Amino acid sequence: MNTSAWAGTIADIERRVLRANASEQIAPLRAVHRRFLELQDLLHVAERHGDLPAKRGVLLGYALALKLSPSEPGGRVFSADIDQISASHRSDIGDNATMCSHFEQKSDSVLAIPGLSLLPTYPSEHDIATEECRLFRAHSQLVAELVSEAELLSALCQHNRGHPIYDVARGLESYFGGLIDSLTLKLKLASAEMYQALYTPAVVQATARLRAILDAKHASLAKEHAKLNERLAIYHDAGSEFQEIASAYARVLKETEHMRQDIARTRMSTMHETTVTAPVNIAVIKYWGKRDSALILPTNSSLSVTLSQDHLSTRTTIRASPDFPKDRLWLNGVEEDIAASKRLINSITTARNLRAALEQKLQEDGTTAETVVPLSKWSLHICSENNFPTAAGLASSASGYAALVSALGALFNLPQSTSDLSRVARVGSGSACRSMFGGFVAWQAGVSDDGHDSFAVQVADRQHWPELQALILVASDKKKAISSTAGMQTTVETSELFAERVRSVVPKRMEAMQRAITERDFATFAEITMRDSNQFHAVCLDTYPPISYMNDISRSIVSLVHAFNAARGRVAAAYTYDAGPNAVIYALKDDMRDLVELVTYCFPRDESTPPEAFYPDSFAIFDSAGQVGQRLTRPEVAQLAETAGKFPAGSVRRIIHTEVGDGPRLLTAAESLLNNAGMPKHTKE
Secondary structure (H helix, E strand, O other): OOHHHHHHHHHHHHHHHHHOOHHHHHHHHHHHHHHHHHHHHHHHHHHHHOOHHHHHHHHHHHHHHHHOOOOOOOOOOOHHHHHHHHHHOOOOOOOHHHHHHHHHHHHHHHHOOOOOOOOOOOOOHHHHHHHHHHHHHHHHHHHHHHHHHHHHHHHHHOOOOOOOHHHHHHHHHHHHHHHHHHHHHHHHHHHHHHHHHOOOHHHHHHHHHHHHHHHHHHHHHHHHHHHHHHHHHHHHHHHHHHHHHHHHHHHHHHHHHHHHHHHHHHHHHOOEEEEEEEEOEEEEEOOOOEEEOOOOEEOOOEEEEEEOOOOOEEEEEEEEEOOOOOOEEEEOOEEEOHHHOHHHHHHHHHHHHHHHHHHHHHHHOOOOOOOOOOHHHOEEEEEEEEOOOOOOOOOHHHHHHHHHHHHHHHHOOOOOOHHHHHHHHHOOOHHHHHHHOOOEEEEOOOOOOOOOOOOEEEEEOHHHOOOEEEEEEEOOOOOOOOOHHHHHHHHHHHOHHHHHHHHHHHHHHHHHHHHHHHHOOHHHHHHHHHHHHHHHHHHHHHOOOOOOOOOHHHHHHHHHHHHHHHHHOOOOEEEEOOOOOOEEEEEEHHHHHHHHHHHHHHOOOOOOOOHHHHOOOOOOOOOOHHHOOOOOOOHHHHHHHHHHOOOOOOOOOEEEEEEEOOOOEEOOHHHOOEOOOOOEOOOOO
């Protein structure tokens, strides 16, 4: 038998065993057995009477008492006499004729019940022959069932004893013996039913012949059972040999696995890898314009809020190995050309130079060359993935370069501080230096030409203002037409408003914003945030040719926020826009529920977008996903929503509810984006 046949046989037996609950089978069989024995005893009593009317009364009376429930017609006729019958046939009955006459009268009264069909006349020879054939057919069917069970048991016995199903086979051995007994009981019951319906001497003789045949079959089946037990013992011995072979094979597999692990450890000794995540930050005082494009030195300082990585982050894995022929980069499953990105080369080169300096210092301090791993000379495989749209105004470059530099710092074991490493992130993407910290972060513009004084510092950590939350309304997840780098360069060259912003506006706002954060003064924080966003986009429009990152939906959100504040009678929410159409709305926790209800109502989801994808309810604003965009709890919010009206479904593609978050996180090896060969686990065509 082939492997698939074995599996099919074993599975079939397992299903049969699960269906065959012994407690549910044995109880009915015992009940049938008791019925049969009582009926047989009553037949012997009737035989003593010697006359057919008496026999007829006993048989029909007891049969009806067994078959009819008290609620059915005739069910109560004999119910009171069952105990009397049972007691009578176990002792010498003084007046059998009286008892028989009593039951004959009872049976006649039952026969008179309308709708009750019993044999009113004695059966013909044809009736007897028909019933005899029915019993033989029933016998054949039961024997076939028994043979089928025997074949399945025989097949199971050939399975080695080490398999858990062997215990099932031992249980089936008992079940098999019970099956033979149940077959006998079923056939005896069939005989008893024939006595109830056909009570002529010819039928009695036919039944006796049938019993003789069944007894012979029973004896034959018992012999087969004994043979199967002998075969089971043989297979038991064979299973022992098979178990020894299986154990030896398992030892070989275990040794092979140890060898594989040794090989992997050997490979890892020449490989070093780190995986980190880094957060998105949204500026409340905008960075726009460079005084040095190569070093990415800003024209003005800026300040941002770091958002939670539970909702927005970039994950990056970097592996260094002497086996890699060159540096390679995969971004969101697509390989990118590192040579095409000067900023990427700058960040990697700067980090490598810091590692080379560390290696040289270690050797100068007496560490042997064999101990110092020359990571600065090894090639890198870099794999990075965002959990949000890239280049759609959600600071993807900031989190991306922050993750890159954090991973390089951990991989190269660089001793520099986070502020020092923020300089490395800055040469990749200016705003990335702010994503090197959590909480509230300032990027100091500096004045030095070499940029050593242009780095990020933390103003306050994430726990400083836990009530502050943010709502991101994604109006578009497409890549913006004009990159931030190209846009700010044009602004610096052409905007007359830009110089005034850098000279007088930003320094005052930086000081006022840091004070508002320190004092947790939301009204001041919100007003400065909105004013600075407005001025930033005004400067973009003052650029020649003008740059417009906001769209009609963006401007509608601005109007809705101001209407929300007016309805509140205070500044309860603040919008801000980076170089893109997507809005970030800051609000305190106590006001955020009403704000979420308002924006999800006014900007309903497209029908093709599930509610949980449109607004993943991380803060349990709604009782269920079905309430998103449907519930307006407060009357004043409902009135405002009615005034603002609903925008076309899908105008806002999705809404992300988040809060102030921490800085880059170091992940475990299990969370790596690279496989054992150093290639991405997830790729796109």
